[in-house]
Amino acid sequence: MNAFEALGLNEQLVQAISDLGFDTPTPIQEQAIPILLSGTTDFVGLAQTGTGKTAAFGLPLLHLINISERHPQALIVCPTRELCLQITNDLATFTKHTKGLFTEAVYGGASITMQIRNLKRGVHIVVATPGRLIDLIERKAIDLQKVKYVVLDEADEMLNMGFRDDIDFVLKNTINRESIWLFSATMPPEVRAIAKNFMTTPKEITVGKKNSGNVNIDHQFFVVAAQQRYETLKRYIDFNPGMYGIIFTRTKLDAQDIAEKLVREGYEIEALHGDLTQQQRDKVMGRFRQKHLQLLIATDVAARGIDVDGITHVINYELPDDMEVYTHRSGRTARAGKTGICISICHSRESYKIKQLERMVNAIFHKLDVPSGKDVCRKQFFHFMDKLMQADISNGDYETYMADLQEKFADISKEEVLQRVAALEFNHFLKYYENAPDLNSNIRNSDIRGGDRRETGNRESGNRDGSRRERGNFQHDSGYTRLFVNLGTKDGFYKASFLQFILDESNLNKEVLGRIDMKEMNSWVEVDKAAASQMIKSIDGKKHNGRQVRMNEADGGFKRPPAFEGKSDRTEGRKRIPLKEKR
Structure with a gap:
């Protein structure tokens, strides 16, 4: 028996889940689905990204929909276009064996005329970004009077992006709702205020500790001089040739500048930022999902809601100023039970941020030395050798050429052949890194989490009774x-x-x-x-x-x-x- 069936879901949904190869719910799904199936209970679910939240609210929502009534019965509000489309696609997958259930995604950057036309045809579930939804409400193109269930997904991200007034407006326009389901990775005061103002004795479920990070993420950091950030980034990428990751920057100018530099040096990377059109964004994300790109470099706003399987690394080119943003960045990796690495490139004066982050995500951050040039060359060399040994030679008609190859290499030893192969692959690395400087040499020989004496003395001061307390103020x-x-x-x-x-x-x-x-x-x-x-x-x-x-x-x-x-x-x-x- 599929464990999802025991939660109370109907046969069609259970069959669709089985077709996907899932038979055991994640913790948030196991705890949330039985509560949400009642349809009348306000709910707050706190869990990190990548823990299966879409299925946690999507499956009970689909179970509750009355297909015979073709009007919006459920509204899902999320922060970005990418997440909007992702949720819509997931719902379509879950309804593989459910006939006649219609979902419409409404978001900015796409034709509003087409979206209005589809809404008029009749839909059961609307998945929307706040801006486009309010536009449709003001045009009287969508009727929310019969909406029973409102889902706020990634609520903390929406508030970070300045959508508080929009969320209030939407909730005030769904006056006949039976329940609100709020899902969030963190629980800042702004999210708590929504629960207090619009919910009635909500049932709250927390998977893991509040505001904590995914336990499957290894948090690491470098400490380098500010002018060496780019070289540190490049060296780290070279040291991890098999990585598939996202690099986060604070500004779109940084994202574009770094992407252009790396592309000129032969890396498969593109930038994702607010200046791109929806068509350009879709093209970049399509290439990244298909792994035609090894790396994506993005600003926080542009990367909101990105859900891509298999991301091994998240790189913070700079630490965010808002510490809770770190949780969302790191949550792009280690999804669905997998492990991942989140590494940050820090300046020496950012020690207090590392301490704050350790407390916030309840994890130890590991300080690493930037790899030396020789370390990079060695790592690249053995990665290439592994690829060489794993090459599939079973399908080609190589026997046709073996006699010519043997004659060509008759007077060359096996060692020389290997050296020539290595030279073809690694000459550029060897030349680039032969005189590479030590990027760790300009940094004080101190543990950033402990801080140097001057900084520790400034951030902690003795009280009159001789005790010590940490101040939330500036360093002297x-x-x-x-x-x-x-x-x-x-x-x-x-x-x-x-x-x-x-x-x-x-x-x-x-x-x-x-x-x-x-x-x-x-x-x-x-x-x-x-x-x-x-x-x-x-x-x-x-x-x-x-x-x-x-x-x-x-x-x-x-x-x-x-x-x-x-x-x-x-x-x-x-x-x-x-x-x-x-x-």
Whole structure:
């Protein structure tokens, strides 16, 4: 008996699952499906990507649909076009033996006219991205009055992308729903707020620890000088010739620039970013899924919801500013019970991020030395030898040529033949790496997780009673100036978008920045002393959403910065106190 049948699913769905070769549900499926089959229970499911969440909500949803009523009965909202199409394809696979059930994917970048036409023909399930769904609602092209079940998939990603108002709008327009099913990898306060505002005593299931990472992922990192990131990336790729992975960058300019460099050097790689049309994105993703590309380089926004089987490596060209983004990046590998590696290229001053990530994903991060040039050549050589030994010679008519080959090589030893074969394959590697520098030589000989003495002393301070506590504030670093700015999360920023804003406005390189500490009403930014005046001059006095931006030096290290314009401010461990602008 298939274990899915014991969960209560109908015969047609169980048969489709069996055809796929699955007979044992994953933990999230085993716990969620019996609850969701009731159809009337609000539900929160917390599990990492790659754990089978689509089937966990898709199978009970399909079981509950009344095929005789051809109108939208279920709505699935997800963050990206790729995930929208993936969910739609999975539902189609699950309904292989279910006749007459129609699903429509609605997302930006495709013809809205065609989507409206398909909706008018009648569908049972709508899978949508927030922007296109709201567009259809405002055009009165979709009727949500009879929707019984609303699924929010990758809820934390949608909120990170700024879709909070869109989600609220959608939930307010599904007034006759019987239940909301919310699935998320992490549970930040914003996701908890949705559950509190729109759900009634939801049943919550957590697979693994909240906000923790996939236990099958090996988390690793390098520590290198900022100007050696690209060379470190290239060397790591060369050291892992069989990898199939995704490289994450903060900006689309970095993604495009690195992709162009690697393509010029002969690597099978393409970039995925927001400037691509839907047709271009589909083409890139098609080539990547078919493994015509070894590597995909992408920004976080462009890669939201990518679900590709068999990814062995995720590479963080830079660590994200929003630590929860790391969970989503790393979740692209080690899916469906497989193992994977997530490796990050770090600067020495990012030690605090590694510590934060270790606590967040509840895992040890392993510091590695960047492979030497000789290590790379050796790894490539043995990889080629393994391919040579595994070559299939059973199908070709090689006997026809053996006499000529033997005559050609009669006066050459076997050792010389092997050397010539190796020379054809490896000359370019040997030349490139023969004088390769040691990329580990410029980094302090210290464990980044322990930090150097100066940094540890700054981030931990003794209390008056002699105990030690960690501060959530900045490092005391003589090379940095701490700036105060009257922008915070209430202005619609999260760390990645705030970083992009201040760099775009100041025209500075991101390497001049240290820590960014964001609060609701304002933020503090560490910036190289040499660049501080340029940043203040560029940003102070500018307008953002109709409000004047104030930026100045924060007085006295950890002291409270001056308030402004009657706004309130807050200090660590204190209640928010209204302040008047200093005259």
